[in-house]
Amino acid sequence: MDIFTMVKAAVTVRQAAEHYGLQVNRNGMALCPFHNDRHPSLYVSDDHYHCFACGEHGDVIDLTAKLFDLRLYDAARKLASDFHLAPDKPLPESIRQKWKQKTKAQQLRENEQLCFSVLNEYRRLLLDWKKRYAPQAPEDSLDKRFVEACHRLPWVEYQLDILLQGDSYERSEVVSELTADGYIRKLQARLREERYHE
Incomplete structure (x- = not known):
């Protein structure tokens, strides 16, 4: 399993956003870090984010890349490191099962x-x-x-x-x-x- 697939399976966009300092309210809205946002216009869900003001959107790797000005591969590596995921080890069975079955x-x-x-x-x-x-x-x-x-x-x-x-x-x-x-x-x-x- 490649690092991109592993990271997306294990880390939600919301987890990453909150880990990197964004305050996401209960409706999934946050101040957008990509423009001068005074009212929350960034929608953050488990698998994507979208800003209604500046149009920025993507998945957990895109968010990390944009926040830290990284290439996508480096952003995936940063997420793997920050969330203690070992790319050389298989995903835990619980995550694999959760990933396979759509609830x-x-x-x-x-x-x-x-x-x-x-x-x-x-x-x-x-x-x-x-x-x-x-x-x-x-x-x-x-x-x-x-x-x-x-x-x-x-x-x-x-x-x-x-x-x-x-x-x-x-x-x-x-x-x-x-x-x-x-x-x-x-x-x-x-x-x-x-x-x-x-």
């Missing part, structure tokens, strides 16, 4: 992250459409993209708020609704199409 909670987290990521991209698209396709004069006919942006933006922002700040029950309800009938996958495919046609 219900892990599946929910993955679905939650998918929903969050897709909705966040949709929100950016809608904000762009609202600005780009706004009527220039009262007599102009409304572009369907402008109408969609006005109609869907409040809903998308509400869903994102729940995924960011809701309790586990509220988040799981949102995820269930969004994954029902493959809605979030269809939206993801549509966003891919929009990127392709840009």
Whole structure:
């Protein structure tokens, strides 16, 4: 097993962030160390981080590399050292088992992250459409993209708020609704199409 796989299996982004001095609140938010952040805009979960202000994102190795200005390999080695992982020894059985089997909670987290990521991209698209396709004069006919942006933006922002700040029950309800009938996958495919046609 290579050092990257071992580190990602053994150390969560949140563990590393807190170990290196970031104060992550109960909603997973922290002040972003990559820009002058006055209000927490860095979302930290177990397997990734994302800043809503400056756009920085990645996994535990990316975070460490960025924090200490290291190459990815050196960041992985630093994590292995700081968290007392021996690259020449196999992972403990407990970690290997945990890594192999997706628990219900892990599946929910993955679905939650998918929903969050897709909705966040949709929100950016809608904000762009609202600005780009706004009527220039009262007599102009409304572009369907402008109408969609006005109609869907409040809903998308509400869903994102729940995924960011809701309790586990509220988040799981949102995820269930969004994954029902493959809605979030269809939206993801549509966003891919929009990127392709840009």
